[in-house]
Amino acid sequence: xxxxxxxxxxxxxxxxxxxxxxxxxxxxxxxxxxxxxxxxxxxxxxxxxxxxxxxxxxxxxxxxxxxxxxxxxxxxxxxxxxxxxxxxxxxxxxxxxxxxxxxxxxxxxxxxxxxxxxxxxxxxxxxxxxxxxxxxxxxxxxxxxxxxxxxxxxxxxxxxxxxxxxxxxxxxxxxxxxxxxxxxxxxxxxxxxxxxxxxxxxxxxxxxxxxxxxxxxxxxxxxxxxxxxxxxxxxxxxxxxxxxxxxxxxxxxxxxxxxxxxxxxxxxxxxxxxxxxxxxxxxxxxxxxxxxxxxxxxxxxxxxxxxxxxxxxxxxxxxxxxxxxxxxxxxxxxxxxxxxxxx
Amino acid sequence: xxxxxxxxxxxxxxxxxxxxxxxxxxxxxxxxxxxxxxxxxxxxxxxxxxxxxxxxxxxxxxxxxxxxxxxxxxxxxxxxxxxxxxxxxxxxxxxxxxxxxxxxxxxxxxxxxxxxxxxxxxxxxxxxxxxxxxxxxxxxxxxxxxxxxxxxxxxxxxxxxxxxxxxxxxxxxxxxxxxxxxxxxxxxxxxxxxxxxxxxxxxxxxxxxxxxxxxxxxxxxxxxxxxxxxxxxxxxxxxxxxxxxxxxxxxxxxxxxxxxxxxxxxxxxxxxxxxxxxxxxxxxxxxxxxxxxxxxxxxxxxxxxxxxxxxxxxxxxxxxxxxxxxxxxxxxxxxxxxxxxxx
Numbered sequence: 001x002x003x004x005x006x007x008x009x010x011x012x013x014x015x016x017x018x019x020x021x022x023x024x025x026x027x028x029x030x031x032x033x034x035x036x037x038x039x040x041x042x043x044x045x046x047x048x049x050x051x052x053x054x055x056x057x058x059x060x061x062x063x064x065x066x067x068x069x070x071x072x073x074x075x076x077x078x079x080x081x082x083x084x085x086x087x088x089x090x091x092x093x094x095x096x097x098x099x100x101x102x103x104x105x106x107x108x109x110x111x112x113x114x115x116x117x118x119x120x121x122x123x124x125x126x127x128x129x130x131x132x133x134x135x136x137x138x139x140x141x142x143x144x145x146x147x148x149x150x151x152x153x154x155x156x157x158x159x160x161x162x163x164x165x166x167x168x169x170x171x172x173x174x175x176x177x178x179x180x181x182x183x184x185x186x187x188x189x190x191x192x193x194x195x196x197x198x199x200x201x202x203x204x205x206x207x208x209x210x211x212x213x214x215x216x217x218x219x220x221x222x223x224x225x226x227x228x229x230x231x232x233x234x235x236x237x238x239x240x241x242x243x244x245x246x247x248x249x250x251x252x253x254x255x256x257x258x259x260x261x262x263x264x265x266x267x268x269x270x271x272x273x274x275x276x277x278x279x280x281x282x283x284x285x286x287x288x289x290x291x292x293x294x295x296x297x298x299x300x301x302x303x304x305x306x307x308x309x310x311x312x313x314x315x316x317x318x319x320x321x322x323x324x325x326x327x328x329x330x331x332x333x334x335x336x337x338x339x340x341x342x343x
Numbered sequence: 344x345x346x347x348x349x350x351x352x353x354x355x356x357x358x359x360x361x362x363x364x365x366x367x368x369x370x371x372x373x374x375x376x377x378x379x380x381x382x383x384x385x386x387x388x389x390x391x392x393x394x395x396x397x398x399x400x401x402x403x404x405x406x407x408x409x410x411x412x413x414x415x416x417x418x419x420x421x422x423x424x425x426x427x428x429x430x431x432x433x434x435x436x437x438x439x440x441x442x443x444x445x446x447x448x449x450x451x452x453x454x455x456x457x458x459x460x461x462x463x464x465x466x467x468x469x470x471x472x473x474x475x476x477x478x479x480x481x482x483x484x485x486x487x488x489x490x491x492x493x494x495x496x497x498x499x500x501x502x503x504x505x506x507x508x509x510x511x512x513x514x515x516x517x518x519x520x521x522x523x524x525x526x527x528x529x530x531x532x533x534x535x536x537x538x539x540x541x542x543x544x545x546x547x548x549x550x551x552x553x554x555x556x557x558x559x560x561x562x563x564x565x566x567x568x569x570x571x572x573x574x575x576x577x578x579x580x581x582x583x584x585x586x587x588x589x590x591x592x593x594x595x596x597x598x599x600x601x602x603x604x605x606x607x608x609x610x611x612x613x614x615x616x617x618x619x620x621x622x623x624x625x626x627x628x629x630x631x632x633x634x635x636x637x638x639x640x641x642x643x644x645x646x647x648x649x650x651x652x653x654x655x656x657x658x659x660x661x662x663x664x665x666x667x668x669x670x671x672x673x674x675x676x677x678x679x680x681x682x683x684x685x686x
Contacts, residue, residue: 006451055475056477103352110359130377138482141399
């Protein structure tokens with residue numbers, strides 16, 4: 001029965017999830033959406049829908065305590081979960097936090113971690129209402145679930161984009177990835193010579209993008225104020241390319257993105273040059289910016305034109321036209337999801 | 344700022360949770376109960392309340408893959424979460440599953456784990472609607488959250504017991520702990536001589552109690568059929584003594600338990616004798632039986648008298664009379680929570 005052995009690495013994360021999720025077809029009338037969007041969508045009665053999402057963060061895989069202060073880690077862990085609720089156009093309300101930790105952590109260290117979560121809970125107005133605490137044989141493992149609500153007429157899935165819809169992104173992209181490059185470089189310098197002070201001056205913005213990202217609940221509010229419901233939405237955790245592919249696949253459309261429109265911060269641009277990296281590649285494949293990517297009907301876009309947080313970067317095409325980047329020099333490059341395989 | 348170093352072991356699990364939870368006072372009107380019961384209780388509108396609970400299971404701490412088949416582990420992980428919903432007198436509906444695993448696991452092994460979860464999802468009629476999959480540097484870590492619902496007039500907290508209420512328990516106790524003793528013994532035999540076959544014949548019941556416990560959603564249904572709402576309720580994960588103390592502390596009552604009334608299975612009794620263990624100690628401190636412990640008003644108990652799954656084992660006293668066991672030979676022994684400290 002267990003003769004076969006397929007290596008995890010041969011499937012990659014998305015392949016593994018697809019394979020594991022397949023037998024779990026939702027059976028309850030309360031389940032409007034199971035696996036396959038930023039949140040599961042549940043109808044528990046009442047006027048709004050219940051959203052749930054969950055994330056697991058593992059030391060040495062998702063974070064490195066050599067440069068990630070525990071307080072920032074706590075903040076980020078909450079923010080990235082809240083971001084999943086925002087990505088459905090919802091309002092976060094509650095989180096639970098489970099943690100496995102070894103006795104190399106002191107009580108004071110764990111309190112630092114929770115202090116960061118507390119700041120995030122205040123910022124996003126969510127209550128921490130439960131969790132589990134256990135021991136770990138090695139590193140720190142953090143598992144957070146977030147619950148939220150969204151009006152039935154406000155919910156934005158990944159699947160509702162139509163041809164001609166305008167593709168928009170919030171904030172700017174690539175910063176979190178370039179912040180990580182800075183931190184990794186300074187860690188290597190430190191490891192080879194512990195007396196050298198880290199050289200991070202002027203890089204505050206991108207360091208913050210990496211260590212303490214912000215969930216765009218403010219944009220969910222702006223959309224509501226403008227009376228606009230996105231036709232599709234996702235948050236940018238794995239990089240713009242990967243998220244564009246998700247929207248296209250789920251909405252059965254194609255897309256064109258204009259390289260010149262992709263919003264980039266000055267520090268990020270300068271740092272890319274410093275590292276000899278192409279800034280567009282950083283935005284497409286970098287990940288962890290936790291900005292929102294969404295489509296709106298052309299007539300709705302007019303209502304968002306003056307929002308300082310929202311940039312139009314492309315539009316939807318018929319699926320058969322494909323998914324591509326219109327580069328600065330006028331070329332069309334087919335988009336590939338970099339994917340993400342840490343096995 | 345971080346000069347102090349308090350060791351985790353000095354607080355124990357409950358002490359650590361108390362200390363970490365303190366700054367997280369619920370602020371939202373939607374939060375009816377945060378940390379401190381089997382589930383958090385949320386009011387998301389509509390006629391019923393939303394329940395959420397979460398558990399983290401760590402290889403080498405909560406399970407040993409030497410004798411715990413992955414399929415059983417998957418089943419148990421779901422069942423113990425469902426049990427938390429039952430402990431609020433609620434109906435489980437949805438779960439999310441996050442997993443960290445190293446590449447020593449094959450895809451087929453992970454599928455075995457999920458096959459067990461699938462059986463449990465069918466048994467308890469819950470949909471798996473989300474999760475996260477990541478890599479681990481060492482052992483398997485499983486984090487499950489469960490959502491459920493309960494009518495506003497049906498919910499049972501730990502805190503509602505009154506003097507004279509009858510204390511009831513479902514099923515029988517001590518089996519899971521004695522099953523674990525059997526498995527541990529056979530593992531040691533196997534480690535010293537791998538050619539010896541494990542000697543578990545006739546022990547099916549207690550082995551099953553350990554490896555594949557059952558959440559008592561059936562009793563929640565029975566209570567509803569009988570028109571009885573418990574005044575307080577908890578599930579037995581840490582042992583009868585610890586759970587009795589939780590009910591007493593939260594309800595501000597005392598209790599007497601009659602040793603002769605504690606329900607015990609024959610196989611468990613015989614195995615306790617084989618291991619030279621006191622069976623009552625096994626029931627009080629053994630844990631992992633996942634039966635329900637609850638109090639009902641005396642007049643309600645009459646409606647449950649004929650239930651084959653429910654045994655009255657004591658009653659509530661004024662708090663100042665304490666919490667004690669009335670032993671077979673007529674002595675009164677003050678109860679101590681064994682506690683549980685795996686740091």
